[in-house]
Amino acid sequence: MIVDIKDYQPTDMLRVEEHDVRSAKFPVIDIHSHWGPILLGKDFASKYDTGAVADSLRNYNISKIFNLDLVWDEGLEQMQQKLEGYQDYVITCPSVDYSRLDEPGFPEYVDEYFRKYKESGIKAIKLWKDMTLYLKDKSGSFVRLDDRRYDPLFTCAGKYSLPIIIHIGDPHCLFTPVDAHNEYYDLLCDHPEWVFTGDEYFTFDEHMEMQENVIASHPDTTFIIAHVGSCGEDLGRVDAMMDKYPNMYIDIAARISEIGRQPYTARKFFMKHQDRILFGTDFEANQDPAIFYPPYFRFLETWDEYFDYMGAPRNHDYGHWKIYGIGLPDEVLRKVYSENAVRVFGL
Numbered sequence: 001m002i003v004d005i006k007d008y009q010p011t012d013m014l015r016v017e018e019h020d021v022r023s024a025k026f027p028v029i030d031i032h033s034h035w036g037p038i039l040l041g042k043d044f045a046s047k048y049d050t051g052a053v054a055d056s057l058r059n060y061n062i063s064k065i066f067n068l069d070l071v072w073d074e075g076l077e078q079m080q081q082k083l084e085g086y087q088d089y090v091i092t093c094p095s096v097d098y099s100r101l102d103e104p105g106f107p108e109y110v111d112e113y114f115r116k117y118k119e120s121g122i123k124a125i126k127l128w129k130d131m132t133l134y135l136k137d138k139s140g141s142f143v144r145l146d147d148r149r150y151d152p153l154f155t156c157a158g159k160y161s162l163p164i165i166i167h168i169g170d171p172h173c174l175f176t177p178v179d180a181h182n183e184y185y186d187l188l189c190d191h192p193e194w195v196f197t198g199d200e201y202f203t204f205d206e207h208m209e210m211q212e213n214v215i216a217s218h219p220d221t222t223f224i225i226a227h228v229g230s231c232g233e234d235l236g237r238v239d240a241m242m243d244k245y246p247n248m249y250i251d252i253a254a255r256i257s258e259i260g261r262q263p264y265t266a267r268k269f270f271m272k273h274q275d276r277i278l279f280g281t282d283f284e285a286n287q288d289p290a291i292f293y294p295p296y297f298r299f300l301e302t303w304d305e306y307f308d309y310m311g312a313p314r315n316h317d318y319g320h321w322k323i324y325g326i327g328l329p330d331e332v333l334r335k336v337y338s339e340n341a342v343r344v345f346g347l
């Protein structure tokens with residue numbers, strides 16, 4: 001009998017202690033989720049009931065949640081309308097139209113919007129991976145993150161003390177051939193649009209280099225590099241950058257699959273950088289929180305061994321493995337869950 005790798009779902013015979021952590025031990029600020037068009041599409045408003053989602057999240061001890069989206073102007077207004085009555089609970093971090101980078105007035109445009117954002121109480125700016133992976137300039141080329149045309153985004157964020165939450169690149173596997181050696185083989189078979197192996201794309205290493213250049217050249221700007229500093233597969237690399245750049249923070253959104261398979265390394269990393277790691281999940285407002293949150297709490301709070309990094313039915317979205325808890329002490333948990341976010345965003 002030959003089983004297709006996509007159908008291979010072995011029953012786990014291991015018997016070890018298990019903890020069912022339905023709700024976080026301390027109140028949590030999730031700084032990375034999506035309630036708008038970036039992931040839910042233009043008709044996002046029809047896809048969930050704001051009050052119902054917010055009520056359900058409170059059951060998991062989520063005290064506030066950041067909504068990251070590429071919205072501005074009317075898009076931002078529509079977003080706020082959808083969140084009406086809950087804007088203090090679901091905190092929207094907007095962006096600007098950086099596809100205008102070739103326009104002569106781009107620096108002034110960014111300056112004006114960031115100033116307005118600051119005055120209106122916006123807590124952070126969202127920038128996305130499209131900056132280097134989708135967007136092309138007027139000559140038809142992809143644009144480097146450290147291209148001087150993007151510079152106003154980073155400079156103005158520093159000028160107005162608006163932290164930037166940025167998703168740069170993607171996991172290393174997405175930049176390597178989809179074959180028998182790729183750890184995310186079945187994920188990438190299902191999502192060919194996430195494969196960036198063509199010659200026209202920047203490589204994974206180029207992304208890391210661009211990331212470092214931007215952080216290094218804007219020491220007065222606070223960067224929260226999403227998804228474990230773009231490099232959950234190699235915490236040594238993230239550690240080295242965080243040592244060098246005090247303005248660099250990370251979130252752990254959608255990467256407990258990576259950090260949870262290296263629990264010894266991850267725990268040391270969390271203990272060392274406990275003041276600069278922020279809790280995030282990549283939760284989408286139309287998804288079931290039961291799939292997202294409990295594995296994060298179990299990973300951070302317990303010493304449980306060999307468990308799923310995402311509840312059913314998305315057990316093996318990223319790789320065919322399970323994860324281990326890192327049993328963080330209460331004092332560190334409190335920082336990662338909320339205290340760091342309160343400090344960084346001035347909540």
Ligand SMILES: [Zn+2]
Pocket residue numbers: 032033034068167253282
């Ligand atoms: Zn995200």
